[in-house]
Amino acid sequence: MPLSKRDAKGQYLFDLLCHHLNLLEKDYFGIRFVDPDKQRHWLEFTKSVVKQMRAQPPFTMCFRVKFYPTDPAALKEEITRYLVFLQIKRDLYHGRLLCKTSDAALLAAYILQASPGWKEVLQAVGPMAGSIPPAPPRGSAAASACAGSTPPRQQKPCTRGLTFMFTSSMEYSFSVLFPRCSGQTPATSELNFLRKAQTLETYGVDPHPCKDVSGNAAFLAFTPFGFVVLQGNKRVHFIKWNEVTKMKFEGKTFYLYVSQKEEKKIVLTYFAPTPEACKHLWKCGIENQAFYKLEKSSQVRTVSSSNLFFKGSRFRYSGRVAKEVMESSAKIKREPPEIHRAGLVPSRSCPSITHGPRLSSVPRTRRRAVHISIMEASAMMLHTALGTRSRQAEQVNKFVLSVLRLLLVTVGLLFVLLLLLIVLTESDLDTAFFRDIRQTPEFEQFHYQYFCPLRRWFACKVRAVVSLLIDT
Secondary structure, eight states, rough: OSSSSOOHHHHHHHHHHHHHHOOOTTTEEEOOOOEOSSSSSOOOTTTHHHHHHOSSSSEEEEEESSSSSSSSGGOOOHHHHHHHHHHHHHHTTTTOSSSOHHHHHHHHHHHHHTTTTTTHHHHOOHHHHHHSSOOOTTTTTHHHHHHHOOOOOOOOOOOOSSOOOOOOOHHHHHHHHHHHTTTTTTHHHHHHHHHHHHHHHTOOOOOOOEEOOOOOOOEEEEETEEEEEEEEEEEEEEEEGGGGEEEEEETTEEEEEEGGGGGGGEEEEEEOOSHHHHHHHHHHHHHHHHHOOOSGGGGGGOOOOOOOTTTEEEEEOSOOOOOOOOOOOOOOOOOOOOOOOOOOOOOOOOGGGGGGGOOOOOOOOSSSOOOOOTTTTSSSEEEEEEOOHHHHHHHHHHHHHHHHHHHHHHHHHHHHHHHHHHHHHHOOOOOHHHHHHTTSSHHHHHHHIIIIHHHHHHHHHHHHHHHHHHHO
8 A cells, every 4th residue: 555645654544544444433453563573563653654664665564453342242333343353253263262162163153154155165165064973962972072161273374364173072063053053144143253252261362472480481461351361271360450550561571560459469570582572562551451441541641661760661552542432433323334245265275174164355345445355364464665765764864863973972072081171180189190190291281371271261251241240
């Protein structure tokens, strides 16, 4: 997507994208990019797009859900629910939305029902019934497996599609649940999908890899309801937003200050892989707490990452809070934009029915066609091509900064020499070092021929200025 303004800020790019999507409930979304060091970042709307990028243009960015709605089924417009549905479906495929087998089968049934053309795809790749055993009798061991808590086996997506590997227990559950979902419209299936996903513990989780104080691997995440720590696919900590009193980081170390009932105060400490990852974790925490906890955006304050007397990062959330967003959504009155959902496409790279059908959707608004690809897990890829003028501006800025650094170093050295000269000529310090310098012929000549006349001239000028001020 060409960016017409060279110094455009992130808000301009985000508004441009939402305008093309005909999206009004846009506060839940954001633009994500990855720097050359493979560190993820959210595009800050108050800063220039170019200055946030460390790579050379064209830039690649992804449209993502940044703040998961507390109740996604209560979103005002279908286009918003559809985009959130795509994001949560991506979370399910990538293993972020953990659930037991029966829940995974139900979500898979909703996904299939929400995709037009699924019947034709099943006919093309082979009858589903041929690869799924019949439903077991109630009370049997196989039926008990359908309701087990073992999460479904998942594998990485194909190059251009998403795959899902069924276990035998999931196949049984799917064979029972899918007929119950038949006949639903895509919008209804998506709505039911959102309602079910919302009830899961890891709904809205965007994991940050860390280690605890014992060196054990962990994932930290922020959800609509609070702070979450995951270890071994299990939630080991859940702290509500109103219990979080402070977040800060120093280098790779992230601190979370918690105040619970009965005035119990604890500090959770975790270690990120890099300082940049820790800073990103801290920023995400600040934004999520402001969005979900505060009553209005006027309560947002600038937060510092360090103590008062030490230099640290300063950051401020710049958007609206959840309560304001919901109040604004309630006032939307327009004809709902039309959504065209693409059907399922069999995957060329993963043709086996065991690996599941390949899913892709391309929604379009009524007025403008916009491709929202979920072949890369519903990522909207923005290619921002900036010309040579931006690179030249960066080179000029680097040159100016180099000159300023050299000037500051030179001024600093001159200041140090001046202080040394004053100590030599005016102080009464009689150390061996100073005595040897004062007794040299060169210093005596400089002192009597240059320094003393200059001092008398300067003192005369000061007295003249003082007398002039007294007279006036």
